[in-house]
Amino acid sequence: MKHFSTKIITWYNQNKRDLPWRNTKDAYLIWLSEIILQQTRVEQGMAYYLKFAEHFPTVKHLAQADNDKVMKLWQGLGYYSRARNLHTTAKTIYTIYKGKFPDSHEEILTLKGVGDYTAAAIASFAFNKPHAVVDGNVYRVLSRIFGIETPIDSSVGKKEFYKLANELIDIKNPGLHNQAIMEFGSMQCKPVNPDCSVCPLNTNCYAFAKKVVADLPIKEKKTKVRNRYFNYMVFRNKGTIAIHKRTAKDIWINLHDFPLIETTNELSEEQLIKSPEWKKMLGKTKYSIKSISTSYKHILSHQKIFARFIEIDCKESLKTFLPNDILIIKESEIQKYAVPRLVELYLERL
Ligand code: SF4
Structure with a gap:
């Protein structure tokens, strides 16, 4: 033209x-x-x-x-x-x-x-x-x-x-x-x-x-979307909280979230508590579940994340049972850490 x-x-x-x-x-x-x-x-x-x-x-x-x-x-x-x-x-x-x-x-x-x-x-x-x-x-x-x-x-x-x-x-x-x-x-x-x-x-x-x-315009392929189910374990003890820096080749590299149990389908609370991953993470530590949030839906370009936050009060220091790659910080300092929007939304509601 x-x-x-x-x-x-x-x-x-x-x-x-x-x-x-x-x-x-x-x-x-x-x-x-x-x-x-x-x-x-x-x-x-x-x-x-x-x-x-x-x-x-x-x-x-x-x-x-x-x-x-x-x-x-x-x-x-x-x-x-x-x-x-x-x-x-x-x-x-x-x-x-x-x-x-x-x-x-x-x-x-x-x-x-x-x-x-x-x-x-x-x-x-x-x-x-x-x-x-x-x-x-x-x-x-x-x-x-x-x-x-x-x-x-x-x-x-x-x-x-x-x-x-x-x-x-x-x-x-x-x-x-x-x-x-x-x-x-x-x-x-x-x-x-x-x-x-x-x-x-x-x-x-x-x-x-x-x-x-x-x-117009015409697109050939539809993007495949994968569902992921995140069970975030929000461990607390005496003003401390456990967070995790994501370093694996996955979404949100270098951002912080919480210790995570990920599943490929939605588990009931009972199924989750009985799962081998739960037992492995908590070992013999003494804890009480304070609350379990409703599901947060977070949509990324190729993934749909369904996350819930399980707040767990622990009787003993978090260091005693969590692995070394988990950071134990003062809860009052969590704002200093970069977190994904999903975690930010959860923290805003506390
Ligand atoms: S389709 Fe776009 S370029 Fe064509 S008339 Fe409408 S606004 Fe203008």
Whole structure:
């Protein structure tokens, strides 16, 4: 289509939101915002961006920060591998690139946690390099306007959309073009019920003309979701509480939760208390069950977690029966530790 970029940029200049990371050319801050905004809504990501930019105004500040502090600041945002990669990459830029953010697309792409989309975003926003961004918004806009029915999650589809996006880019204003198309997808060509009557591209839009807006884009696979049942053992003794730093290759690495008995299906309280895992964890220690919470449901992209918190008062020191990888801390200090949102919700209700 002729003038695609001009139309999108004109729309953008009239309708864009004023977002702090759009007022900078600092690649570090742009990268920070892009990592925070992956799988996160702008409204939620904003507070985190401002917090990170304030605590770590430069890549050096982030590289030299304590990992627990980074994780604590990230708490509640989810997808915690982003925070770990953010910290690792800050160290890489500080040591290998002497604190100067690399400016070539190829080098940016080698950074941990940076994929095709983020590399193109940084290269174009910070350095005005002509690399098209292709995120969910861009897939939606292109599939609808150009009537592309190739599934966006197939390798053929990815190549097709990537090629088209790069053909459409305004090579004089790649950063502006990329911002514009993403904002257009986010604000105008929304996933559900976009207001096509006010859209400046409606005369050029295949989906609008053919009345297939709701059918595009097309996805091939449905994500399989696994159910997991977490029985959190909240052990207490004389003002102390037992917590556990998650280090295994699983969700929430480096965050803290409680000693856990995980099952593949839901057990009754009686079944749980009689289970070998319960007996193994408690051994011969003397305890009383103070309460068992109702189930908390927590949905992740590929997993549904059903958690309950079993509060157990112990007669003896927690160290005597819990394994060494369990931390015994003062309960009054639990707020210092980074925890997943699920545990945070439980703690808020205490
Ligand atoms: S006409 Fe509707 S479907 Fe087409 S680009 Fe505009 S908002 Fe999207």
